[in-house]
Amino acid sequence: MLRKRKPERYWDPYVAGVLLGLLLFLTFFLTGHGLGSSGGVNRIVVALEDLVVPRHVDTTPYLASMAGGERNPLDHWIVWQVAGILAGGFVSGWLRGRVKVETRHGPQITPRTRWAMAFVGGILMGYGARLARGCTSGQALSGGAVLSAGSWAFMLAVFAGGYLLAWFVRRLWQPGGDR
């Protein structure tokens, strides 16, 4: 166990895709809805707000719908599912020698820059995901599989937003030189 292990290779993308598709189908079949993640983080945030400023939560309709009065925002399937994502990600990484305190960043920027960009990107992602009523998991993946028209429009918009800006911020991700 103390022996330094080389991290294992990742799965073939098509193997991962088929397994994820089977899981998504099974989830729909058993529960009637798909996968999600930002919705779970949302409920955890609202639960914290409810601890600090319960009056404010009760008087803000959007927040009250999850945590108003006696309602417990954590009493929802998506919260369990998010806990599972963390556990599953950890076990997968641990079995393959990939659990390690480190920062993944492009070669042209420092870890500190990467953290700042991750934080800013996270803010945008969190805000956008709530505005769109779901993230890559809850809208694109799950809504896409059941042919929701809005989910497909959403998916195209996410890719469009990323591709439109990618060239301008290429220094964040691309190898050195001027590719």
Place this chain on the structure above:
Amino acid sequence: MAPYELTVLLGQFAASFIYLMIGFAFGFILESAGFGDSRRLAAQFYWRDITVMKVMFTAILVAMVLVFWSAALGWLNFDDVWVNPTYLWPGIVGGLIMGVGFIFGGFCPGTSLVGAATLKLDAIWFVAGSAVGIFGFGETVSLFNDFWHSSHFGRLTLHEWLDLPAGSVILGLVGIGILVLWLGDMLRRRIYGDSHDA
């Protein structure tokens, strides 16, 4: 007939356990596909590595075919399956903001959880940021509530919108998906050569 009301059928505890296991499998697959690494995710937008597209499209197509197939065979009642309601413009604007967040932050909410679970510090910063963004939305949505509820088409599927049988739309999407991935791989090799492994 499926789908089931798990909490009614099995009780609160067992249902929660099943959701925990579904999440576990989801996180395990995402991590195994390399989605805990922001560089791999961002590379999609430079066409250097199109793993994201391959995994996502394959998963959507496999799940789609199985959902509609089992519905056609009468094993699954599609009317009881949650179809994300269409709020067209809030979805598009939210999606564009998320695309921008993706290229800056290198994750989406689900993948950042997997990155954080494997102790990637950039993922932990991203999760913190997304919590702030989610908090910000809850505090500001009352300012533009009308927009947030605008262009509402309810439960609208692509085949209803196109007025085509579901089967033809699925066949078309499978064809487009395979074509995009095949062309995508060719394009990636043309730009970057064979050096990269996905």
